[in-house]
Amino acid sequence: xxxxxxxxxxxxxxxxxxxxxxxxxxxxSLTYGALVAQLLRDAPSPEEASAQLERMGYNIGVRLVEExxxxxxxxxAGPCRDVAETAETVAKVAFKMFLGVSATVASxxxxxxxxxxxxxxxxxxxxxxxxxxxxxxxxxxxxxxxCGVIRGALEMLQLRVECRFVRDVLAGADTxxxxxxxxxxxxxxxxxxxx
Amino acid sequence: xxxxxxxxxxxxxxxxxxxxxxxxxxxxSLTYGALVAQLLRDAPSPEEASAQLERMGYNIGVRLVEExxxxxxxxxAGPCRDVAETAETVAKVAFKMFLGVSATVASxxxxxxxxxxxxxxxxxxxxxxxxxxxxxxxxxxxxxxxCGVIRGALEMLQLRVECRFVRDVLAGADTxxxxxxxxxxxxxxxxxxxx
Numbered sequence: 001x002x003x004x005x006x007x008x009x010x011x012x013x014x015x016x017x018x019x020x021x022x023x024x025x026x027x028x029s030l031t032y033g034a035l036v037a038q039l040l041r042d043a044p045s046p047e048e049a050s051a052q053l054e055r056m057g058y059n060i061g062v063r064l065v066e067e068x069x070x071x072x073x074x075x076x077a078g079p080c081r082d083v084a085e086t087a088e089t090v091a092k093v094a095f096k097m098f099l100g101v102s103a104t105v106a107s108x109x110x111x112x113x114x115x116x117x118x119x120x121x122x123x124x125x126x127x128x129x130x131x132x133x134x135x136x137x138x139x140x141x142x143x144x145x146x147c148g149v150i151r152g153a154l155e156m157l158q159l160r161v162e163c164r165f166v167r168d169v170l171a172g173a174d175t176x177x178x179x180x181x182x183x184x185x186x187x188x189x190x191x192x193x194x195x
Numbered sequence: 196x197x198x199x200x201x202x203x204x205x206x207x208x209x210x211x212x213x214x215x216x217x218x219x220x221x222x223x224s225l226t227y228g229a230l231v232a233q234l235l236r237d238a239p240s241p242e243e244a245s246a247q248l249e250r251m252g253y254n255i256g257v258r259l260v261e262e263x264x265x266x267x268x269x270x271x272a273g274p275c276r277d278v279a280e281t282a283e284t285v286a287k288v289a290f291k292m293f294l295g296v297s298a299t300v301a302s303x304x305x306x307x308x309x310x311x312x313x314x315x316x317x318x319x320x321x322x323x324x325x326x327x328x329x330x331x332x333x334x335x336x337x338x339x340x341x342c343g344v345i346r347g348a349l350e351m352l353q354l355r356v357e358c359r360f361v362r363d364v365l366a367g368a369d370t371x372x373x374x375x376x377x378x379x380x381x382x383x384x385x386x387x388x389x390x
Contacts, residue, residue: 020219020220021221021318022217022218022219022220023217023218023219023220023223023293023294023295023318024215024216024217024218024262024292024293024294025215025216025217025218026216026258026259026262026293027223027255027294028218028222028223028226030258030259031223031226031227031255031340032226034230034251034254034255035229038230038237039233042233042237056229059225059229060222060225060226060229063221063225063322064221064222067219067221097219098218098219098221098222099218099222100216100217100218100219123216123218127258145226
């Protein structure tokens, strides 16, 4: 049952991906690299640049959620039933639709208030080479925009979350992993797809 | 003859596009928007922000040209014979490969030292809304990164050019047009595809 649901989400992701307008991923990777470099030049610290990337991602997520609802079929299907389904939808539908890569759900908590999105390929970091001082990965969260995108998009769907990179290939890990912690189920007094 | 060559370039562009790794174009559009907004905050003037976008584009073009040579089949086919073929290759192969859009060559000069690349759809500006003060388009060249990409890539192929937006849909024009002026055929003492 769970396996068949997984397969369904993967199928929905593939179908939505086929409908998306696309550009070359290296163009995104290099453009994103220019943005990170600019923030590093301006911000007082790598930590602050990371926080700015997260905030930029939040604004992007707030915009992308409309596209997600329109093209994934999620608007017609109705809201996710629980956090477990939300996790599957983020990993298998949203990651595929926007980044063209497959992600999986890992280490979901028994109470379903936390989950991880794990993915091997990260198109944002494809060309990234960090200078020695930043290579540890603890100070600069290079791809932090993704954490912001997830937070912004889920907040528009009445789910307040916090996200952070817990593993990053760029920092020497064997895969990428974003930890998502649900902080609040927000009051559903306006529908998620209100304009 | 010219028409059949055009069709060949369009075919090469389509085939190369099919081989490229892709992401959703809105993600690029919103990421690029964040970059432009950041530069506008930091730069002393919109003109300076435009110049910075062009320089960033130059660095991106220097990187993308390798991908272009590897995936377009251009390395095998050998260098373009003249500026007219270069123009067709930029418009029909490179634009398609990286942006997923078709462009055309317009207003080529009789002496083949100038040409325009015209394109209706600009994935970078898909979501852009300029504030009133910038909407005229004369001060901020929103998509100036594209001028830089063309300049950087062609310089790696021994052709020094200057590029500028002469029409921009974002500034109210009916199409986008980048004017490319050849300044110098550089000495070919190292091959264009030297590592």
